Amino acid sequence: MPRSSLSQRLALCLCAFLLLLAPSAAQAAAAISGIEIGASSVTLRFDQPVATASTFMLAAPQRIAVDLPGARMGRIAASGGLIAATRHGQYDPHTARVVFELNKPAVVSDASFSPDHLSLTLTLNPVSENLFTRAVRKGRRLFGLDDAKPVDARAPQRGGITVPLDPPKPLTVPPVTGARGTKRPLVVIDAGHGGHDPGSQSTDSSHKEKHVALAIAREIRDELVASGRVRVAMTRNDDRFLVLGERREIARRLKADLFISVHADSAVNTSARGASIYTLSEVASDRVAAQLAAKENRADILNGIDLGGENNEVSSILLDLAQRETMNISSQFATILQREMSPTIRFKDDAHRFAGLIVLKAPDVPSILLETGYISNNDDLALLLSKDYRRNIAVGVRKAVEIHFARRLAGE
Secondary structure: OOHHHHHHHHHHHHHHHHHHHOHHHHOOOEEEEEEEEOOOEEEEEEOOOOOOEEEEEEOOOOEEEEEEEOEEOOOOOOOEOOEEEEEEEEEEOOEEEEEEEEOOOEEEEEEEEOOOOOEEEEEEEEOOHHHHHHHHHHOOEEEOOOOOOOEOOOOOOOOOOOOOOOOOOOOOOOOOEEOOOOOOOEEEEEEOOEOOEOOOEOOOOOOEHHHHHHHHHHHHHHHHHHHOOOEEEEOOOOOOOOOHHHHHHHHHHOOOOEEEEEEEEOOOOOOOOOEEEEEEOHHHHHHHHHHHHOOOOOOOOEOOEOOOOOOHHHHHHHHHHHHHHHHHHHHHHHHHHHHHHOOOOOEEEEEEEEEOOHHHOOOOOOEEEEEEEEOOOHHHHHHHOOHHHHHHHHHHHHHHHHHHHHHHHHOO
């Protein structure tokens, strides 16, 4: 056999062996090309074969999450049937995650790949609240490589390929720092965007909102911790992606007394400048309150108050009253915050605004969204990148927080 021919064969064998050792690399280019939603099914389509998938249920709000190792997301959105909305992103560089928000409780009763593994169809089955809660507790189910039958995620798959999957961590509770004692007020700081979601960016694309927001959020945290008057937690302290509903749910799980979401604004008009504060609009809160009232298991939904013994109508009224009180407290804090920040921070003329922002819709946690300035304006951008400006924001927030809780303690 000629030496050159032998070398070529050895090279081909070596390439094939390396591909077997790293199947995820061979599939890294697979993209989700489409999502089709039927009355009781969801079909995901890929431009290249995807070997496996896993699903798990998430509560508050009720969602179905699908992880796809060896795949990446495209710009896709879909709704219909049991699906209210679709969210997606890269859980890690090698895993795409699709999250389906549900109109009503439902679980994945079956999942099957097409013979060529270019599509995955999930069969959805409406269930009761109790059965959905059980499904959440059961955790992740893995599908693929075995004639679409669910398999144990820890067991080797046919062909010697094992796909390692981390257990779902939809709502990891962040650490709480600051003042000692659980009776101290708890403030949750939310750095907007993160991970694959960069948010807005500067005109030259060199600065992203997710980094600016995190730097300011950390400054606020440090200032509040140094005050020794409150406890503090952050929804994220690194560059990770969080679904909007999960951010507010973290605050609710921690039973926070105040939620502050930090962002940087942007506009097509690059001359737009100034900070602003958003609180929840009254109209936007009604749907959330109605959804919460419809749940059969209402325990701990409002600061530990069990609404389970009340009918839907009574529960809806109680939730609506709680929501309105929360909105009033949020607006009061927004007024204090603007006043305390104004000496050092430039605000827009109409600084206090109202919007139905998802991140503000916790019915029992006073919440505001702080737009710290315009990243699309070069003058504001220079300030946002300035340590002194971030410090001024933090000092203003700290003063407002102290006044807010002093008034709450005095019963004003």
